[in-house]
């Protein structure tokens with residue numbers, strides 16, 4: 001039996017956070033969720049989780065979240081649209097940087113020793129080599145990626161100055177829905193490929209756009225490393241255990257090491273659902289690298305973690321109950 005711990009999850013009602021909250025509750029932990037419900041949904045949460053509707057910017061909300069001792073903080077609450085971060089950097093600076101720093105300060109104040117941070121492959125910028133490992137230079141090409149890097153750097157400082165141990169988990173392309181069907185609330189206003197494909201299949205979008213078919217990739221469309229959200233959730237639990245056992249910081253990629261093109265993704269969705277995706281090829285989306293694939297050797301070496309559910313068929317099967325309910 002693992003020890004039951006009191007855990008705070010910011011953004012725990014959101015897409016990735018809620019999957020983790022279910023796993024933490026099933027593992028017997030006591031979970032407090034701090035979420036302002038701007039993108040998160042209450043119905044994503046299991047009844048055992050305590051929801052505080054509040055903000056990481058708000059001191060009294062943070063005080064409520066830390067009103068009882070917390071051992072580990074998982075920090076998901078953030079804006080995550082890379083494109084929007086280039087037109088509205090202030091929004092990203094305020095939430096992803098200032099909000100995170102306020103949360104980190106509150107952790108220090110309340111003697112939290114372990115902090116698991118949702119970072120992103122966006123910290124690397126355009127890949128200089130593939131697969132991208134953790135030693136790859138970090139030169140973000142969008143402001144969103146910069147906000148994640150800024151917090152990683154601050155965590156390094158706070159760790160040195162205040163003894164906070166952290167895990168920075170650099171997600172590649174998160175996708176899929178809970179294979180156990182526990183999370184039913186869809187993401188609001190998705191711009192990412194797999195929810196766009198599913199909304200098109202569900203008839204909610206008349207047509208979807210494929211951004212460019214003239215990339216130097218096998219079929220000309222962009223290649224990404226798609227990682228199932230349940231695999232991400234399990235990596236978080238292993239990262240927490242790593243911190244608790246080793247008192248050592250951790251920065252790892254979370255992906256599969258395999259890349260799939262946009263057209264491959266569309267074909268897989270068609271095969272799984274038996275429906276045709278209506279799409280048109282349009283110009284490249286500015287800022288998109290041709291290919292982004294993770295090296296995940298370090299996560300395997302340090303955490304014993306490997307993706308289990310991240311093949312395209314399992315991914316789309318898991319999305320069907322969420323998008324294609326009659």
Ligand code: WQD
Pocket residue numbers: 080082083119120121122144171172173174191192193194196208209210211212221222223224262285288
């Ligand atoms: C995937 C592929 C698109 C939509 C983004 C963020 C990144 C990270 C993950 C959080 C690309 C193509 C997409 C569509 C398409 N976020 N595409 N039509 O851009 O790899 O990464 O999410 O950490 O920071 O930038 O993900 O899902 O938008 O795109 O053709 O309608 O699908 O061009 O090749 P991306 P994505």
